[in-house]
Amino acid sequence: MSNRNSSVGVNLGGLTYYSSEIKFVDVAKESSNWITQRWGNHAWDTHELAKVNMRQDGYPASLPDDMALEKLVLRSLSHPPSGVYTILYDGEGDIEINLLHYQKVYTGKGRMLINVTIGQAGIGIKLRRTNPANPLHNLRVILPGFEARHEHFPFYPLFLESLVRYSEFRYMDFLHTNGHTPEPTTWGSRKHTTYHTQAGTEGGSLEYAILLSNMLGANPWFNMPHAADDNFVMQFAKQVNQTLRPDLRVYVEYSNEVWNGIFRQNHFATEKGHSSGLDSGWKAAFKYYNKRSHEMAQIWRSIYGASDKLVLAWAWQTGYQDYTRQALEDLGTRVNDFTALAITGYFTCDLTSKHISSLPSMTYNEVLSICTNYIQNKTRSSFSYFMGLAKARNLHLLMYEGGQHIVEHAPQHEQITNKLVDINENDIMETLNRNLLDVWNDVVTKHSTSVGGLFNYFSSCGQYSKYGSWGMLEYTGQPYSSAPKYRAVQKFISSQSHNTEVAPRCSFVDLGSVSYGCFLVGNRPYCGSTTDRGQKWTIENGALGPTKTPVEVTA
Template sequence: MIAHIAKSATGSPLHFGWKDGNYGLEPVLFEGQMSSDFLQDFVSTCKGKSVCNNTCLCQDGWKWHVEQHKCIWDCQCPNGIQCIGPGICGCSTNCHQGTCWNGQCECFEGYTGQDCSHYNPNIMANKDVSVGMNLGGLSYYSSELKFVDIAKLSQSWITQRTSGPNANKWDTHEQHLVNWRNDGYPASLPDNMRLGKLMLRDTIGLYAPNGNYTLLYDGEGDISFRFAHEHIMYNGKGRMVIYINEGKAGVELILSKTNPANPVRNVRFIMPGFEDRYAKFPFYPPFLETIKRYSELRYMDFLHTNGHTPEPTTWDNRRKQEHHTNTGSEGAAIEHMTDLSNRIGANPWFNMPHAADDNFITQFAKLVEKTLRNDLKIYIEYSNEVWNGIFRQTHYSQEQGTKLHLDLNSRKAGMRYYNKRSSEIMQIWKTVFGSQPDKIVPVWAWQTGYQDYTRQAIEDLGNRTRNFKAIAITGYFDCNNFAGKHAAEMLNMSNIQMETYCNNQISQSESSFQYYMDLAKKHGLKLLMYEGGPSIMEGSAIAHGISHEDVTNKAIAFNRDQRIKSVVNNLLEAWYKIVKNDPQNSSPGGLFNYFSSTGTPSKYGSWGMLEYTGQDPGTVPKYVATQSFITRHYSHNSVDIPCSFLQLTTLGYGCFLQKRGALNWRCAVTDDDGVTWSYYADVGNTGDTLVLDGFNPTTHTVYVRSVNKIGVNNYHSMDTRTVNTWKT
């Protein structure tokens, strides 16, 4: 399928148009006269928002503008308010901490009011919660779908030949022959070459939704797809709609031509149902729902901290929003991280790239100061595990420390370079935030498993400890490494026996927590956890690539079993008792950072709390244990907004408790501004919070979700014209 407008052979009375087909609009040949001038006008002005029938018939939300000779947004907005999208009105006021959508400000977590300017932390689900989350990295094969624009999660370009001896080769590795733009798109293509990139590897039909994906792009060229089971529904200039219902191998986007005078760029590949909203609401709602109760998000993998490139990392070569992808060793754009933290009200934890120069650090800090909401704190750490030999940053620090003659021993030279460079970085951040010193939390971290080595490292820091506010450690449990040293024994254990074995390790965790709590207090610092949770796997898989399938399967099965709940809970409670409750370790101390949010289990570990975005979290023991802990210790927090209302012309819709102290939430409609209400049928959600998500006036459908005490959602809808019965 090629994303351009085609024309029949010269002199033929047949031309391409569109008709209603089984999947929506389908291309069809029709008879009639169409001048070449009109065809050119169609190609250059309709811009993929219309169908051709000897004129441009604009889609819903668009209208034909005679003078401009193109389809423009069509809105019926009051009081001169402008359109901000097809059929979408702007707002009469500036949305200070929110996003304008169809005449109303949709506020970020913790903000209310018509213009989202009133801050009320008491309505936030993550208020004061001592649990944070390490987000997964971005890749074309990741099971964590963060963005509704899948192009942000696409592979880097590969080169392919259309003919010749390498025509069937997957990647000819000839990127050096391409004239690249700064945004990562080709300015031109050599003869006999095309580019390809994978998206949604192992996800469509499994984790990613089936349905109508929309391709949008600027410029001129030929784009096609392969691998997935797809059907073209619409094909216009700058826009294509593709129905995809299966594709375990993923989708390969192929760029076979690009116009050097107007090259293809700004490619977006939008999930079904998000074409109108993707620019203003970029994050996938099922992803947001599972992280909304964490008070902090660690962006270590999001930034591709481990092995970050290039060296040196400068501000000019950072990853920018307009880049063709946000995957790869350069990490994602900083703006995406501040945007995500702003929306859910979670403090960001940024890991500075190991080879970043001073200007990069300064500009990073200035950008965060400018774009992050004022009520959030910022955790800053230099790289990640600079002691860990499997990561490039460790070798880099040893190289730099040796070059600076910090020690004759390369390992100690690396440790001393870490202390030197991390202190310098924290000073830069403090300078940028000079008038807001409480806003930043400089973090120092070393090798938790070797207590005396960490003691030596912090003593080497000396009076530079004043540059930091906290020590950060790990809090993993591997059940005394029974998937490694005791694998043969583990294979014969029941899940009950494995649970007991793992819980017996909690006392060791408590001893470690107490040691580091005392060490932190000795140096006048708070104690945090940068990573923690289950690490039940064969350590040799990561270190040497050696694993055994039966051991891997047993470890994965236990990570999925209900018996792991008690171990996760006991670890969280041990941390809470020793670290969070220590009177000298008040905020920002006490934060437990789980690793990690989502990931596919493998021989390298079952690190993800969830296995994929969209998994029913109520069925995941690790998720249930963590959320139950939050509910138990932070019961004053609401799991969602306490009441929700929507005004649509003369009717108003709402979900709320009928009276104070009632158990059952109800949803209702009013035609007199809430004086009287007509109640819909009970959703059957005793004790759950009901949230009104929206109303579709075309189908007369009301959408509601019930949120239980640990924040798990169930979704309900009802056609208000027919039966008073909810579909769940």
């Protein structure tokens, strides 16, 4: 529980076949959708997926004799794990490995071991044949060393290690909030853990999000899909209430940045605002946002009641303060059903606007000076304004996204892109991000209760490119020494921490009828399993050596 007193949360990266944040030991969970290929046709994708008879789990019930399906994993990554991968599947069919050289170590019914060094192309998994009487399904591509434990412990340990100190995870990208499909979104259309991939516009499975929060003791922040119907919101809230650890708090927000014209949810809200007669002009979007977010809040409150375990966040556009003020005025007395106002906390330093002409020749010290001044003045002023706005309406103030926003707007120029990436990888980013955190703490966190003052960094991990350098880490497992943003955040968390112990006396995660965890006997730590919620433990490995002798432990 080293995240116990942390006021820092994090936005997790999305689930894609090219994400540098490897979340699962079964990387098929982050694979692409199937593409169709025909024998004798040299097209990479014949775009015939609509013709394939698919099962509910996303695997083909049958295939034409001259058609194959292919999916990609670990594409375009700079540091993918290499070694012996295990490929498992149920049912009957033929699998082919593409796009890389490999040594086949073993092949048998439903199981293949391949020794690979993965390049930029990643791994192509081609399904050449499936038996209609027993279709191939439940395909797993397991990282080296995790075959024996992937079902009980699905998350990649290096991913978990990078997250252990955050008190909250925002699952906005994990659940693919931006442009979420389908419309309408029903409970029956949600993604299940058994689906062939967790990637895609439907978002990942709620079950995996809850499991991750339960394992690491981090409060979840959920964004309801913009087109979710009432039953979806109700069933979602019920499942969270029933399966989330009871000591955790849940944050809830309607969609994400509904004000932002680059996202489908903005156009959806505008259309709904017009068609329902809320407004015929530009105010339609925030009037519909207020209506639907308030309806969402009432549904969640019907499940949680007045519990302080539920935090309902309202958010609009931080960059245009009067726009947010007008939206809040329209909300009126409905504001009483919300817990918090959520804003962004980015620093741009005006590098790609006011300073674009001098940027290519700018030194790191010049960037440091410009950005320090920006954070201490412009950013501090923004935080102060919204702190006042929140207090006036009896709301807590939260940050749903924050960090650096040093990115060039279209059109991009290679020289500028390279300069911005270089700046983001330089040690000055440790100083600047720490300055940002300190200003937020000074203006907001120090004056808030445990509910308010949360700083949500954007984002946990991501490769740097012309589209931005958002990740604290550039890839899962990146050394601490080469990750200045990550260093800044970890040192800030350490400065806040007053814990003298890093774990409770007995902690575990429930996985069905068996729980796993670490516990103390006297002052000696052990790891093991328990079937009676920690009254007796079977030691798996410890100072006594491997044993299956139950050990009594005190509560």
